[in-house]
Amino acid sequence: MIFLFVTILTYGLYKLAKQLTKKVDFPLFHPLLLTPALLIGAIFTLNISVSDYTEGAFLLTHMLGPATIAFAIPVYKHLSVLKKHIGLILISVTAGSLIAIFSSFGLAILLKMEHHFLISLLPRSITTPLAMEVSTGIGGQPSLTIIFVIMTGILGGVMGPAVFKLFGVKSPIAKGLALGMSAHAVGTNRAIEYGEEATTFSTLAMILAGVITILIFEAVPVTSRFLLFFVN
């Protein structure tokens, strides 16, 4: 019974938060921050424990699997663009992924972050479902990683136009790749403002950054071992 109740409650509050955030244009007023806040309030009032809640909502979490697989469709649709610019996309996204992992790692060491925070920070630049996979794989906490991924998206989406102005970036391809690489889906949403070409490149960068980051961590176990060696 709790399964049905929790699923309907989550869906209802999510739709409500989406409606509310549509009317207010403020970056921190994001459905992915507002809905959990409302839900935490609701389950505490109704005296439902957090673990009962997460177990009850398993069906929603389970849908992340097919949702990630669905990313094959935009890549397939933009296959001609991908083929034409394959070198440029692979070089920039691979470099971007490495920069994202190592800059997070270096800064976390500098700031003497706690172990589980540091590990959960490493996949923060990629789209949430894949970031959760990486986080679990390297011994991080998926729920911390989610929050870091959301913060990355919100901050990246906000700073995008200023960064492009600062460095005189005008090409929609460069803007798209940079936004998709650094701010995943939120960045891609921002890229819509720069036209269809920027949106396509942003979508491709977002998905490939996820794939490449997984490859960096899983196919090259040396990376994880090297990073984790410094932590311990």
Add this chain to the structure above:
Amino acid sequence: MVQRPLGHPLGLTISGGRAKTPLIEVSLYINFLKEVGLSMLMKIVTIFLQIALIYSFLLLAMGLKQVFAIPFPATLIGLFLLFFALVLKIVKLEWVEKGANWLMAELLLFFIPSAVGIVNYDEIVSWQGVNIVLLIGFSTFIVMSLTALIVTRFKGADAA
């Protein structure tokens, strides 16, 4: 009324149209629904069946991962399988497109239960939380500017 090939609206042509009778029944049923103006229900059924097809790629990926001990997450294997199935025309785009669009549009909903798990970490509202926001902001700035600069450099003349 537009005449469609049998089974097409539900993406059931996977069977190659061999099983004639059930497909006719399905298509009659669809026409009936259309006539009563329940196209909404049909849309839901279409999305549901398409998600089921996408889900079967996850199951296939999980099986392959188990059998061949592939080190990648099953979702990533599934993504590659679906991609190559589309490229090799084993799966047609219209069989999965509507379901995939719904899944991607509602992607945020699926993270929410896991995001609620944040209540287990009260450190996030301490000085460490401020440090994390600064770290993420600075690191995102580095990633975004360097990616943009790499693209501009690599593209050369047409970047301006």
